[in-house]
Amino acid sequence: MISESSKRRISESTIHRLSLYYRLLSVLEKESKETVSSKELAEREKLTPAQVRKDLSFFGSFGTRGLGYPVSELKRRIGEILGLDRQWSVALIGVGNIGSALVGYKEFQRQGFNIKLIFDNDQRKIGSNHKGIVVADIKNLEKELRENKIEIVVIAVPATVAQYIVDDVVKAGIKAILNFAPVNLKVPEDVFLRNENMSMELEYLSFALVNLFNGRGTNR
């Protein structure tokens, strides 16, 4: 068990690294590997072993010196803290280019994020079928979100209307929102909002090309 105070100390970048470890451990589990050392995890993720040990120390002292961590057990514990040991009901708002891509993104479902509802305001899209889900009218947003016990909402609408949409989503009692619109949205303090910015990784690459390039790359 992780104490409440430890949980609050877990930083955003630690959580992202836990996501990466979880993926790597899933691969190792498939390869029937039973244990993994902090050194090995570090090498695969281009981190220092000390960083890996620090990240995993949140889970208390487990892992055996010289033997490393038990793969399945570590994966299970990280999955638990990331909430990947359960299924989540997700609604998608906006089924343009990015929205359509997200409906087909198998990784979501694999991690337990199930798109249950899709909304749009375009009459030509409402009623159409996307991977088995019939696109609903945005007019019924609040009612549908409540009735279907949606827990997470993904916003993939144009930047100009995103704030209006997010206000309605908040009114429906949703506490977790992932925003793909390139705009800073305002939400109340009790709502978790994350912004997905697809150009951020490109900026890392341009940074690397400008500053780090001397015949060696750095991958993750």
Place this chain on the structure above:
Amino acid sequence: MISESSKRRISESTIHRLSLYYRLLSVLEKESKETVSSKELAEREKLTPAQVRKDLSFFGSFGTRGLGYPVSELKRRIGEILGLDRQWSVALIGVGNIGSALVGYKEFQRQGFNIKLIFDNDQRKIGSNHKGIVVADIKNLEKELRENKIEIVVIAVPATVAQYIVDDVVKAGIKAILNFAPVNLKVPEDVFLRNENMSMELEYLSFALVNLFNGRGTNR
């Protein structure tokens, strides 16, 4: 100027925070704001002022105690280190759901990432026009990448073929690759590879709902 040794000490998460500051400074610049304090930057990005000052200390001592940082100058310097003060020639491989969404993603162009070439292996897609770019045959990949002096390649092909594609991209001399396929790709040490994983932010949200939810959110 930033020293070579400083550049090497800049961590991945610092670079991501620089991207966030850059965006925020662009907004402040539009609002004709002349200076901004580390406290203000910290509040907007939900960081500590000490963290902001540490990140910006890479740029040497500028910013005035009591007055803060000059907005346009700080934006310019961050843009410079992120390589956003110039244009980049980008090629996209794979024009399925995610690829199509990326072609229409205006944020790329706004940051100087210009998609110049699009490749696919599907005969029905080759020759078709996507936002003014005619889809090229993947067979001519190496030749076209070289002739068009492409600097960054974005991979949006199915996981099963991604490694073959990336091998050809590397053969063409490309040193920076952004991968959307949900698979760990192998590249030589001298190539920068980044993986875009769109479910990572959802995992942050599920983490937050499971662990942090007590009536207060945490946004960025």
